[in-house]
Amino acid sequence: MALSISLTVNGVARNVVVDDPRVTLLDLLRERLDLTGTKKGCDRGQCSACTVIVGGRRINSCLALAVSCDGAQILTIEGLAHGDALHPVQAAFIAHDGFQCGFCTPGQIMSAIGLIQEGQAGDDPERVREGMSGNLCRCGAYAGITDAVLDAQRRLAELDRKDVA
Amino acid sequence: MKTFDYVRPATVAEAVAAASAPGAAYLAAGTNLLDLMKGGIASPSRLVDVSHLPGLDRIEHLPGGGVRIGALVRNADLAHDPDFARCFPAVAEALLSGASAQLRNAATVGGNLLQRTRCAYFYDVASACNKREPGAGCAARGGDTRLHAVLGWSERCIATNPSDFCVPLVALDAVVEIEGKAGRREVALESFHRLPGDAPERESVLEPGELIVAVRLPAEAAGFSAHARYLKVRERTSFAFAVVSAAAGLRIERATIVEARIALGGVALKPWRARAAEALLTGARPDRAAFRRAAEAALADAKPSGDNEFKIELARRIVTRSLALAAAGTPERMPALPASPFALAPGARIHV
Numbered sequence: 001m002a003l004s005i006s007l008t009v010n011g012v013a014r015n016v017v018v019d020d021p022r023v024t025l026l027d028l029l030r031e032r033l034d035l036t037g038t039k040k041g042c043d044r045g046q047c048s049a050c051t052v053i054v055g056g057r058r059i060n061s062c063l064a065l066a067v068s069c070d071g072a073q074i075l076t077i078e079g080l081a082h083g084d085a086l087h088p089v090q091a092a093f094i095a096h097d098g099f100q101c102g103f104c105t106p107g108q109i110m111s112a113i114g115l116i117q118e119g120q121a122g123d124d125p126e127r128v129r130e131g132m133s134g135n136l137c138r139c140g141a142y143a144g145i146t147d148a149v150l151d152a153q154r155r156l157a158e159l160d161r162k163d164v165a
Numbered sequence: 166m167k168t169f170d171y172v173r174p175a176t177v178a179e180a181v182a183a184a185s186a187p188g189a190a191y192l193a194a195g196t197n198l199l200d201l202m203k204g205g206i207a208s209p210s211r212l213v214d215v216s217h218l219p220g221l222d223r224i225e226h227l228p229g230g231g232v233r234i235g236a237l238v239r240n241a242d243l244a245h246d247p248d249f250a251r252c253f254p255a256v257a258e259a260l261l262s263g264a265s266a267q268l269r270n271a272a273t274v275g276g277n278l279l280q281r282t283r284c285a286y287f288y289d290v291a292s293a294c295n296k297r298e299p300g301a302g303c304a305a306r307g308g309d310t311r312l313h314a315v316l317g318w319s320e321r322c323i324a325t326n327p328s329d330f331c332v333p334l335v336a337l338d339a340v341v342e343i344e345g346k347a348g349r350r351e352v353a354l355e356s357f358h359r360l361p362g363d364a365p366e367r368e369s370v371l372e373p374g375e376l377i378v379a380v381r382l383p384a385e386a387a388g389f390s391a392h393a394r395y396l397k398v399r400e401r402t403s404f405a406f407a408v409v410s411a412a413a414g415l416r417i418e419r420a421t422i423v424e425a426r427i428a429l430g431g432v433a434l435k436p437w438r439a440r441a442a443e444a445l446l447t448g449a450r451p452d453r454a455a456f457r458r459a460a461e462a463a464l465a466d467a468k469p470s471g472d473n474e475f476k477i478e479l480a481r482r483i484v485t486r487s488l489a490l491a492a493a494g495t496p497e498r499m500p501a502l503p504a505s506p507f508a509l510a511p512g513a514r515i516h517v
Contacts, residue, residue: 003171021171021212024199044200048267057241057270063196064271067171068214115266120245126501133403134265 005070009033010079018066025069026050026061029076037077037106041136048135051107051114052076058114060134077106080113088159089113092152093145100139111135112149116156123150167208173217177344177376184213185346185374191215193237194271196264197280205290206281206297216273221378224249230384233342236275236377240330241266243274253382254495255333255393255412262397262504263329265404275377277330278341278357279369282434283406284324285309295321296365310471312408315480316464317433322365323470324434326358329504331436333395333412336428337386345375354380358435365434389414389426393495396487397430397504398479407431409480410504413487415451422446422455427463427488432480439463442484451492453485460484 002019009029016032026043029035029052041049043062050062053075080087089112092098099105111132121127128149129142137145174180184191188210192198201207215221221237224246232252234243243249244260264272286292286304293302305313305323313323331354339354358369371377397410410430416423425446427439442463449455460481467477486506500508 020168022166022168044203045196045268048265051267057239058267059271060196060267063194063199063268065171065192065195065199065212065214067173068192068195068216070173070217111267114270118241118245118266124501130403130502131266134267 003067005067007069007071008073009035010074010076016066021065021067023066024062025052025054025064025066025074028066029061029074035076035078038110039103039106041104041107046136047104047107048111049104049107051110051135053110053114056117058111075110075113077110080109087113088155089116089148089152092148092155096144096148096151097141098144098148099137099141104135104137104139108132108135108137108145112145112152115149116153121149121153123153125150166202166205167210169209170211171214172211173214175218177218177221177378180213180215180218181344181346181374181376183211184376186211187373189213189374191376193273193276194239196268196272197276201281204288206288215376221275226252227381227384230387232382234274234380234382236273236379238274239270240264240272240274240277241269244269250499252387252390253333253337253393254390254499255395255414255491256330256337256382258499258503259329259333259395259397259410259412261499262395262410274330274380277328278354278377278380279371280327281368282324283327284313287324296324296361296368299364299366305471307471310469310473312406312431313470313473314433315467315469315473315476316429316437317360317435318470319361319363319365321363322361322434324361324365325431326433326435327406327431328436329395329397329407329410329430331358332410332428332430333393333414334380334382335436335438336412336414336426337382337389339386340381340383341377342379342381343371343375344378345372349378351381354436355438361434368434388416388424389491391495392417392491394487394490395504396483396490396506398483398506402502402505402507409476409483411480411483411487413484413491415446415488415491417451417492420450422449422451425459425488427459427484429463429480429484432467432476439484441465446488451488453489456485456488456492457481459488 041047190209292304399405
């Protein structure tokens with residue numbers, strides 16, 4: 001049963017024929033659209049390595065059916081940098097050693113962007129840790145991740161102020 | 166995963182018709198259902214995708230003070246709705262203590278009510294489970310039962326309901342609005358989930374094709390907003406299901422409890438309202454002795470279903486502490502760790 005859906009992925013409109021309704025958004029991105037930056041960790045919603053932003057909200061792409069995402073705006077790790085210019089959250093993860101092996105990092109970064117947009121954590125490290133608690137890091141880079149999120153949030157707020165001025 | 170037909174109805178009536186066929190299941194966010202399908206625990210032959218249905222994603226504050234929550238409202242949107250969180254703070258706290266931010270961004274109100282148990286034997290298709298396969302037996306009996314039920318269980322099933330959201334909802338007399346072939350009906354949340362008895366495969370009162378369209382809280386539920394808490398013991402700080410949880414709401418006038426609401430999570434196959442405990446508190450002074458008496462009453466019928474006797478005393482202590490926290494007053498801001506027992510009880514000392 002083939003189903004035709006439209007998506008906007010990293011700003012580009014895509015029409016995709018999904019040949020099997022079982023395909024998740026994660027598998028669509030990785031296997032059909034060759035966007036392999038989004039990682040498949042547990043594939044069961046327990047590790048959040050597959051985090052992407054759908055309609056402005058961070059979700060687990062492994063637990064979303066691709067066909068159900070018809071019409072959605074999707075942002076993945078590939079859509080963040082402008083050429084060699086990294087997104088402030090990417091730069092902050094490097095500056096603060098927010099990773100070791102790097103496997104969970106795309107999900108951590110997309111989750112951090114979602115957390116900052118949600119605006120609930122403020123500058124409280126405990127609230128950042130709680131807000132990032134869905135993203136597991138087997139290397140245990142949590143301290144660096146928390147510092148990176150707080151720093152990136154400050155930088156993004158500064159950029160916003162400059163934009164306004 | 167077994168393949169399935171995917172249908173996307175445009176109206177509630179179309180959805181009900183499509184989901185009335187044998188083997189059909191509703192799909193909203195899919196955060197629980199897709200997990201179950203990947204594991205072979207659920208294998209519907211048709212998915213009826215209701216996530217695009219119009220009009221079910223609204224939070225309506227009703228004249229007189231109640232609220233009507235559309236079934237497709239996302240858990241995170243409800244918890245962060247300022248008016249909702251102010252009127253029903255324990256519900257917001259429970260929502261934010263559940264799952265992860267990613268899951269709360271996707272998971273819906275209706276789906277939360279219908280999430281399946283997290284019993285490891287239910288999830289393991291190589292284990293016997295009466296809920297998964299009626300008559301197969303229960304591998305949990307005599308198995309690893311640390312997290313299983315201490316109230317309302319049967320020889321057929323000792324699983325628990327994993328929802329946090331439902332615990333304060335049942336304490337606050339929530340009503341479930343249901344649409345089916347015969348039209349609309351309403352069921353009190355307290356009567357919505359079924360205890361296992363001899364048919365643990367029947368988990369709610371929903372008939373085939375029936376769809377949850379909204380959950381309503383009455384105006385009286387907002388009367389507890391000044392003294393309302395949810396408290397949840399987990400085996401790690403965050404992103405874990407409850408070992409035991411409790412919702413507590415108090416109305417206090419002139420240093421006397423006028424009305425109390427208490428419900429427990431993680432102890433039974435349904436969110437567990439503790440009415441006898443509530444009655445004991447009416448007219449009492451809000452002190453530790455009264456809270457402990459209420460907690461004893463709330464667990465009076467509890468009995469271990471295996472190696473989980475500890476949960477009974479743990480539940481008494483969680484009820485006692487949630488009442489003490491509620492009496493101390495709803496925090497002005499949501500705690501950094503919602504529902505966490507790591508925050509100190511009022512007047513408590515730090516134990517290292």
